Amino acid sequence: MKTWVLNPAFADGEAGQLFADLPSVFALQGESITTDDISEVHRFCMDGRCYYIKRYVEAGKNLRRFIGRPRIRAEWENLLKFQRWGIPTVPVVAYGMERSGLGFGRGALITLGIDDTDDLAHLAKHKGLRLRDRSWLDAVIAQVARGTRIMHEHGFAHNDLKWRNILVDRAASPQVYFIDCPAGRKWPGPLLHYRIVKDLACLDKLGKYHLRRVDRLRFYLAYTQRQRLTAADKKRIRAVLAFFEGRE
Known part of the structure; x- marks a missing residue:
């Protein structure tokens, strides 16, 4: 099972092409910001805008690898909650994940950087x-x-x-x-x-x-x-x- 959602506001132009699906997002190579055993964050800039791409290859650490919400899903769901509740947060550009059998395969979240x-x-x-x-x-x-x-x-x-x-x-x-x-x-x-x-x-x-x-x-x-x-x-x-x- 694969889920991928692209914010319609970013669907046109180069961003829409580069962020069209999960494989495309995992193929992108930007400036590495952080990395660990389960995830990495890259900054990718184009057309005067910078995007932060979080990519996960594990659901989480310890028990979260096997039970509960994957960490990446929790992050995008919580940012969307903030938006609904009127709490200022970073704009969500795209998000999604795919399964590997019955378990977590990989997932990503893209947010728009806020200047200054x-x-x-x-x-x-x-x-x-x-x-x-x-x-x-x-x-x-x-x-x-x-x-x-x-x-x-x-x-x-x-x-x-x-x-x-x-x-x-x-x-x-x-x-x-x-x-x-x-x-x-x-x-x-x-x-x-x-x-x-x-x-x-x-x-x-x-x-x-x-x-x-x-x-x-x-x-x-x-x-x-x-x-x-x-x-x-x-x-x-x-x-x-x-x-x-x-x-x-």
């Missing part, structure tokens, strides 16, 4: 001046809080909500994009609480080193859409702060 963006981890590592710009930071905090809240309101947890997985452009009025979410999924109520704490703790893992306490509080209040903390909020914040204790 940096991930938040990069800005933190290089001590970007924008992190000290109050108006810029307030806008970014508000957008990250909104996107995180929408996920959680849908019973969904990102499960790897780190600064490296959040892009922000270089415009005077910044736009935030949520990316790379192969581990995200919906969780039933009792399990969702733990995953929400983990998402918030992942954000605060770098936040505690690069943001003022008042900024971290402003994020949490924007996330909850409240003016002040409740007793339940204080309990959850303690859980967030303790989440990575002894593991860093």
